[in-house]
Amino acid sequence: MKPIKFSVAREKLEQDILDAAKRLFAQRGYGGVSLDHIAKAVGASKQNLLYYFPSKEALYRRVLxxxxxxxxxxxxxxxxxxxxxxxxxxxxxxxxxxxxxxxxxxxxxxxxxxxxxxxxxxxxxxxxxxxxxxxxxxxxxxxxxxxxxxxxxxxxxxxxxxxxxxxxxxxxxxxxxxxxxxxxxxxxxxxxxxxxxxxxxxxxxxxxxxxxxxxxx
Amino acid sequence: MKPIKFSVAREKLEQDILDAAKRLFAQRGYGGVSLDHIAKAVGASKQNLLYYFPSKEALYRRVLxxxxxxxxxxxxxxxxxxxxxxxxxxxxxxxxxxxxxxxxxxxxxxxxxxxxxxxxxxxxxxxxxxxxxxxxxxxxxxxxxxxxxxxxxxxxxxxxxxxxxxxxxxxxxxxxxxxxxxxxxxxxxxxxxxxxxxxxxxxxxxxxxxxxxxxxx
DNA sequence: GTCTATAGCCCGATAGAC
DNA sequence: GTCTATCGGGCTATAGAC
The missing domain is CATH 1.10.357.10 (Tetracycline Repressor, domain 2)
Incomplete structure (x- = not known):
């Protein structure tokens, strides 16, 4: 039960990150966006974001x-x-x-x-x-x-x-x-x-x- | 005479910087380009570049x-x-x-x-x-x-x-x-x-x- | 999973010698 | 005009406590 609940929460945050990253990449391009910008847009820390995605480029690839x-x-x-x-x-x-x-x-x-x-x-x-x-x-x-x-x-x-x-x-x-x-x-x-x-x-x-x-x- | 010669050289470098900046901004966007990239593309130093243009944004405005x-x-x-x-x-x-x-x-x-x-x-x-x-x-x-x-x-x-x-x-x-x-x-x-x-x-x-x-x- | 701490680097911009 | 040196800060990414 707990794993399911965690998994759901995890997937929600993951999706929130992808959505925020998409919006910011759209506006400023890959080089114009930092992980900090994306993290703040979803109310998380940059380190937490790097727990969900191994690197900035990996996150960008997922968005693309x-x-x-x-x-x-x-x-x-x-x-x-x-x-x-x-x-x-x-x-x-x-x-x-x-x-x-x-x-x-x-x-x-x-x-x-x-x-x-x-x-x-x-x-x-x-x-x-x-x-x-x-x-x-x-x-x-x-x-x-x-x-x-x-x-x-x-x-x-x-x-x-x-x-x-x-x-x-x-x-x-x-x-x-x-x-x-x-x-x-x-x-x-x-x-x-x-x-x-x-x-x-x-x-x-x-x-x-x-x-x-x-x-x- | 000397001022004229200097002025010509100055304008040439200035134009080279603008051309290189345009090419790089076109490819990677404003946030994806550093003054160092542009300076190296024209064989100058970043500090020298900042002698010709007061800031990165000012250079970008000139390009635009x-x-x-x-x-x-x-x-x-x-x-x-x-x-x-x-x-x-x-x-x-x-x-x-x-x-x-x-x-x-x-x-x-x-x-x-x-x-x-x-x-x-x-x-x-x-x-x-x-x-x-x-x-x-x-x-x-x-x-x-x-x-x-x-x-x-x-x-x-x-x-x-x-x-x-x-x-x-x-x-x-x-x-x-x-x-x-x-x-x-x-x-x-x-x-x-x-x-x-x-x-x-x-x-x-x-x-x-x-x-x-x-x-x- | 999320936190603090930090490594190691690159950034834009300035100061001052020459 | 161009150089060396450097400041202060932001950057990606990692380490390790909890």
């Missing part, structure tokens, strides 16, 4: 691992509707924008690591993210081959989808200034979604022509 | 100031062709992509500062960037009013233009992984430009109809 889990969980939307490009892209964009809205710190930690050249996580990105992206690109190319959508470079399209959705998390401070408000609200995200969906569908979908099947030589 | 100059110098393309939306947008996108290709570290320093919530540069961004953006948005709205382009939210369009172009500097490490090469080359930037221009023009330009003036009720 969790961030990658969340990032990838919003990325499988394309494969959900393998025969309907329009609906698949609508859901993909909506999902990635929901990620930016619901998990801005995850987005920022990931962005910080990528901007730095992914010094610590290049291997994990190559193993987990790239295959996921390539799967999406493959789905895209199949649509184009089947005549379900226009021929566009799926790899650059994926880049554009990340960029246009994650910017609403990573750049929210500057976007708020542009929009003249303290922070982004639901209406702003709805406006963003509307524009991005409009752009992507105009680019990717074939011009509707239910009568004829071929236009270019 | 220069970054903002470059960033803004690529942003006035819209006003150059106030009567030709298509050409103006083509040049704006090409210019911002050239910025990402020619000044990736400037882009990353700026991105790092914005992701952190612009703790140091919020005031300067509000004073210099926001008016520039609002000028672009105003040009855009005028085009829409004059019937030169479709009615889209100029503010979100500007966000999308930054995001889709800067991502090729800030996220180059991950994009390289996706494209399966060591670093991005001219052809990759050309492909990006082609896709972004295509998307934006499809979204913004009116459907060509030289015969009639109204389609929607």
């Amino acid at each position: 691992h969790g961030v990658l889990d969340v990032w990838l969980s919003y990325m499988d939307a394309l494969s959900q509707r393998p025969d309907d490009p329009e609906q698949a892209l609508r859901e993909y964009i909506a999902g990635k924008l929901r990620f930016s809205r619901e998990h801005p710190d995850d987005s920022r930690v990931y962005a910080n690591e990528v901007i730095s050249g992914a010094p610590i996580f290049a291997a994990e990105i190559a193993e987990r993210v790239i295959p996921s992206v390539q799967a999406d690109v493959a789905i895209f190319n199949r649509w184009a081959e089947c005549g379900l959508c226009r021929q566009v470079d799926g790899r650059h399209l994926m880049v554009l989808l990340w960029a246009s959705t994650q910017v609403y998390a990573d750049w929210s401070s500057q976007i708020s200034l542009v929009l003249g408000k303290q922070e982004l609200d639901e209406a702003d995200f709805a406006a963003a979604e509307s524009l991005i969906v409009d752009m992507v569908l105009r680019t990717v979908l074939l011009p509707s022509r239910p009568d004829h099947g071929d236009a270019t030589p | 100031h220069g970054v903002l100059d470059v960033w803004l110098s690529y942003m006035d393309a819209l006003s150059q062709r106030p009567d030709d939306p298509e050409q103006a947008l083509r040049e704006y996108i090409a210019g911002k992509l050239r910025f990402s290709r020619e000044h990736p570290d400037d882009s990353r320093v700026y991105a790092n500062e914005v992701i952190s919530g612009a703790p140091i540069f919020a005031a300067e961004i509000a004073e210099r960037v926001i008016p520039s953006v609002q000028a672009d948005v105003a040009i855009f709205n005028r085009w829409a009013e004059c019937g030169l382009c479709r009615q889209v939210d100029g503010r979100h369009l500007m966000v999308l233009l930054w995001a889709s172009t800067q991502v090729y500097a800030d996220w180059s490490s991950q994009i390289s992984l996706v494209l399966g090469k060591q670093e991005l080359d001219e052809a990759d930037f050309a492909a990006a430009e082609s896709l972004i221009v295509d998307m934006v023009l499809r979204t913004v330009l009116l459907p060509s109809r030289p015969d009639h003036g109204d389609a929607t009720p």
